[in-house]
Amino acid sequence: MAMNQDPHAVDEQALAWVVRVRDRDFDDWEAFEAWLATAPGHAGAYHRLAIADQDLSDILPVEAPAPLPERRFGRRWAWSAVAAVGVAMLAGLVTVRTSIETPQHYQVATRAGERRTVTLEGGTTILLNGGSAVMLDRKDSRFAELKQGEALFTVRHDTAHPFAVQVGGDRLVDVGTRFDVVRTANEMRVAVAEGAVVYNPAADKLALGQGDMLRVAAGVAVRGKVAPEQVGGWREGRFVYSGEPLSRVAEDLSRYAGARVEVSPDLAGQPFRGVIFVADPSRLEELGPLFRAHVQRRGSGWLISRR
C-alpha cells in the first residue's frame, strides 16, 4: 500500500471503498479502517468520493422510477433479465428467489430481519417485512405482486384505478384501504385494518371489511376476525395471537428477527394466546417463559422446545 501513493491510485482505491461500504451487506469495517489509516490522504479521498456519491441522488431516479425514457432501452434490459433467469435456473438453489425482471417489472426484496418501505406514485406505500419480495410494474403504479413473505399496503383509493395485489393465483383489489398480506409456501392470509378489499373479484367476489381476515390454504378459505389496530403490528415488533399454533408464531418471528426460528415437532401444534413484543430480536430466549418452553440458540437460529 505504501508504494501506492500516486494520487490516481489512491483515488481508485477510495472509489473501491465507496462501492464496497455502500453495499448494505458490507461488514468488513476493520479492513476499511486499516486502509483509511494507511496514509493521511486516504480519508480525504474517501470523503470526497462518498459525498460525490451522495450528491448523485439529485440526478438519479428514486426507488420506484417514473416510466423510463422509451427508446431501445427495453431490449437491453430484457437481455439482463434473460441472463438473471438463466443464472437462477443453473444455480438451482437461490436463497432469495430471483424472478423474471423485464424493463417494465422490477422486484424489491428484503432479507430476513430487514424492513423496507416502497412508495409508489399516487400515494401508495408498501411496507415489506423481512424475507419478503414484491414485483412492481414501472408502467402501472396500481399493481403489485407479493412473491413471498409479508407486506402492509396503504393504498390511496382511486375508483377509476383500483389497486390490485396478486398473491399466487389469488387477487385482492382495494376499495380504499390499509391491509396486510402474507404469502408462505402453503398459504395466503390477508387482514384488513381500514377500508375494504375484494378477494378474487372475477371469481369469488368476497368483500372483506375492516377487521376481517381471510386465510386460504390448500384450496380452502377460512374467514376470521382481527382487531383492526393489530393489523401490521409487526412494524413495531408486536404480534398478537389468539390460539394460533406455535409453528405460526415461529414463522412470524423468523421473518421479523432475521434468523430461522424452529419449533420442536411435539410443540408445533400447541396453541398460543397472547401478545409478544419483540424489541431486540437477538434476545428471543426471553420469550421462553411466555411459551412455557425453552427458547435456545441453535446454529444461527433459534429452537423452541419443551423444557
Add this chain to the structure above:
Amino acid sequence: MREGWPPPAKPLDRAHVPSASQPALSLMSDTGLQAIFLANRDRLLRFLAAHGAGDAAEDLLQELWIKVSTGTPGPVAQPLSYLYRAANNLMLDRYRSVRQAAKRDSDWSAAETDGADRAQDPVGERPLIAREHLRIVQEALDGLGERVAFAFRRHRIDGVPQKLIARELGVSLSTVEADLRKAYRALIDVRRRLDEV
C-alpha cells in the same frame, strides 16, 4: 369458487384478541445497542481517528452515543455494523458541513464580484431540468454497456446487495464491484459537468 366454500368457520373465527396496550413481554432494544457500543467503544474511536477526526474523535463518539441512546432505530440485525455505519455517516456529515462552510465563503466572494444569483431559476423549470438530467444519466449509463447499467441500477436504485447482483448476472463479486466503480466514475463526471452548466 373454491372447494369447501363457504368455509367451516373455525379456528380463526371469533378470534379473541387480547389488548396490546400491556405487552406480555418486552425485550429492550436500545439497551442492547448501548451495551454493544460500550463494549466496542475503543474500536469505534479508532475508526473515527482513522477517518481523520483528530481531536474531534471523542466529541463525535459522544454524538454517536447520544444517537444510540435517544434514537429509536428499531431492532438492529447487525448491531456492530450498524454502529460503524452510523460513525461513518457522522464523518461524512462533518466533511460535508466543513466543505459547505468553505463553499459559502467562496460563493460570497464570487457574488461580490459578478452579482450572479443562480437561486433565481424559475421553479416551473425544475421538472424539465430533472427529466433532462435523467436522460443524460441514462445515456451515460447506456454508454458503459448493459451489464454495467444493470448492475448500477440494481445496486443504487433497487438497493440489491452486490453479492446477489453477481449471482443474477452470473459473474464474480469483483466484476460487479469493477462495474460499479465504472458507473460511479462516469456519473460523478456527469454530475460535475451538470454543475458547471
